[in-house]
Amino acid sequence: EQAVYRKMRVGQLQGGGFTMSGLGEVVPDFRIMGLPFLFNSYEEIDWIRKRLLPTFKKAFKEKGFVLLAVSEVGFIYAMSTSPITSIEEMRKSKAWLPEGDTISPAYLETVGVNSTVLSIPDVLSSLQTGLIDTVFNSFYGAIVLQWFTKAKYVTNLPFAYGYGAFLLNDKNFSRLPGEYKAVIETAAQTHFGVLLQDTRASNEEALDVLKKNHVKVVSLDSRSKEQLQTYRLESVKQIIGTAFSNEIYQETMKQLEAFRAKE
Numbered sequence: 001e002q003a004v005y006r007k008m009r010v011g012q013l014q015g016g017g018f019t020m021s022g023l024g025e026v027v028p029d030f031r032i033m034g035l036p037f038l039f040n041s042y043e044e045i046d047w048i049r050k051r052l053l054p055t056f057k058k059a060f061k062e063k064g065f066v067l068l069a070v071s072e073v074g075f076i077y078a079m080s081t082s083p084i085t086s087i088e089e090m091r092k093s094k095a096w097l098p099e100g101d102t103i104s105p106a107y108l109e110t111v112g113v114n115s116t117v118l119s120i121p122d123v124l125s126s127l128q129t130g131l132i133d134t135v136f137n138s139f140y141g142a143i144v145l146q147w148f149t150k151a152k153y154v155t156n157l158p159f160a161y162g163y164g165a166f167l168l169n170d171k172n173f174s175r176l177p178g179e180y181k182a183v184i185e186t187a188a189q190t191h192f193g194v195l196l197q198d199t200r201a202s203n204e205e206a207l208d209v210l211k212k213n214h215v216k217v218v219s220l221d222s223r224s225k226e227q228l229q230t231y232r233l234e235s236v237k238q239i240i241g242t243a244f245s246n247e248i249y250q251e252t253m254k255q256l257e258a259f260r261a262k263e
Helices: 002-007 021-026 028-034 042-062 087-091 104-111 120-129 139-144 170-174 178-212 222-239 246-261
Strands: 065-080 094-098 114-118 134-137 153-155 160-169 216-218
Touching: 021 028, 021 160, 028 042, 028 160, 028 246, 042 065, 042 160, 042 246, 065 139, 065 170, 065 178, 087 104, 087 222, 094 104, 094 120, 104 114, 104 222, 114 120, 134 139, 139 178, 160 170, 160 178, 178 216
Parallel strands: 094 114, 094 134, 153 216
Antiparallel strands: 065 134, 065 153, 065 160
């Protein structure tokens, strides 16, 4: 277990939870990566990230930043004090929402889930007092922040995807000699690629740690899974054009359909 704890990176949780609100404030279209129940696998994420990266790079450059690499927190799961195995049980929950989140409120409201906005430091105490009973985090994030000590159930369906980015000020970066820029770009791609794989491995190991600490994994019924997808489509109508553009949404869905068609 200590090996898992050493791999934990609290810094990857910065930005306000699974939608990484700080990045979304700079480039709103980046929020598309955190849309609830959009991705089913890391293979889908890798496919989409590769194809959207040029668009994201251009958007960040227009805001004065160089996007050198995309990092991740990983898949985000609902963790609760009581098992959530259906839409009905989800509606009875008292969910946490991170500050600055512009994506999840619309989704949870569409489903009919009551939620409370809290900063990350306030989440554990709120679980202890019963103000909330459902949180969202990656497996290793739940260990680092000790949320697993109260939220003893994990619903085994990714709620969303948590992402990050390595940015540099474009004005300063542009002053560097060409060979220095090349070194930084190559190093970023190499080391962030390793970090991505290491983060995914850490999440797998963290799940084992959670199970050893009496955290139970429960599954949603098939009807509820289908409903959650329908609710995503409904909630997108409320935030498209404000949280992110219609163009990035359409391109994402187009690429996702292309990936799934080839499987």
